[in-house]
Amino acid sequence: MIDRSSSGPELSRLAHLSCHDCSLARLCLPLCLDETDIGRLEGIIKRSRPLHKNEYLIRAGDSVQHVYAVRSGALKSYLLNPDGADQITCFHLPSELIGLDALGEERYPSYSVALETSMVCAIPVHQLEELAGQIPGLRKQLLHTLSREIHEEHEYRSHARESAERRLAAFLLNLSARYSQRGLSPLQFVLPMSRGDIGNYLGMTTETVSRLFTRFRELKLIAGSGHEVHLLDIQRLCRQGDTSGAKQF
Numbered sequence: 001m002i003d004r005s006s007s008g009p010e011l012s013r014l015a016h017l018s019c020h021d022c023s024l025a026r027l028c029l030p031l032c033l034d035e036t037d038i039g040r041l042e043g044i045i046k047r048s049r050p051l052h053k054n055e056y057l058i059r060a061g062d063s064v065q066h067v068y069a070v071r072s073g074a075l076k077s078y079l080l081n082p083d084g085a086d087q088i089t090c091f092h093l094p095s096e097l098i099g100l101d102a103l104g105e106e107r108y109p110s111y112s113v114a115l116e117t118s119m120v121c122a123i124p125v126h127q128l129e130e131l132a133g134q135i136p137g138l139r140k141q142l143l144h145t146l147s148r149e150i151h152e153e154h155e156y157r158s159h160a161r162e163s164a165e166r167r168l169a170a171f172l173l174n175l176s177a178r179y180s181q182r183g184l185s186p187l188q189f190v191l192p193m194s195r196g197d198i199g200n201y202l203g204m205t206t207e208t209v210s211r212l213f214t215r216f217r218e219l220k221l222i223a224g225s226g227h228e229v230h231l232l233d234i235q236r237l238c239r240q241g242d243t244s245g246a247k248q249f
Contacts, residue, residue, distance in 0.1 A: 058108050
């Protein structure tokens with residue numbers, strides 16, 4: 001993940017980085033593909049300018065044209081409730097795919113917006129489907145990713161009736177596991193989302209989220225202020241959340 005202070009030259013370098021040279025390739029679609037197949041996938045990928053904070057990547061109702069792989073930064077996806085209120089459904093970190101919920105549909109069902117300066121790889125849906133039919137490894141990876149998303153949705157719903165403390169602890173442990181998979185520190189990281197976004201996602205008020213962060217600091221489970229979080233005691237936090245920390249909450 002790029003630093004919030006990344007310079008123009010660094011963003012330019014990331015924009016031109018190939019799949020072969022990308023440190024996230026082992027977590028993204030090129031996983032398990034040989035050099036020839038990676039080259040074929042590389043041939044359909046489009047890379048554009050960075051998305052700025054609060055800039056939309058996808059709007060619900062747009063015609064489905066691409067699936068996106070997050071290259072750097074972070075985004076959130078949300079739906080509109082019947083009363084018109086936002087309901088955040090997912091936070092996307094580097095190497096994760098956006099738009100899979102629209103496969104087989106004509107229009108995107110949800111919105112996706114950048115939480116910070118972010119870069120994505122755009123993969124044309126029709127060309128991706130064609131390649132997946134020709135490359136077994138790519139097809140298997142897509143099916144695995146779709147299966148994982150369904151599992152994550154079930155895990156998310158299974159936590160819905162748990163206490164607010166357990167939900168927040170599970171959320172922090174999930175982020176820890178995901179950062180670790182990307183070669184980043186599982187104990188100290190910056191939250192790209194606001195307290196309000198966390199509350200929206202977990203089904204609690206912003207005030208409750210802030211109160212729980214304060215309580216976790218008082219219990220010496222975490223340290224840090226603002227968007228910075230330092231997990232001080234993973235084991236106690238696991239007991240607090242009653243989760244393994246590896247679940248994709």
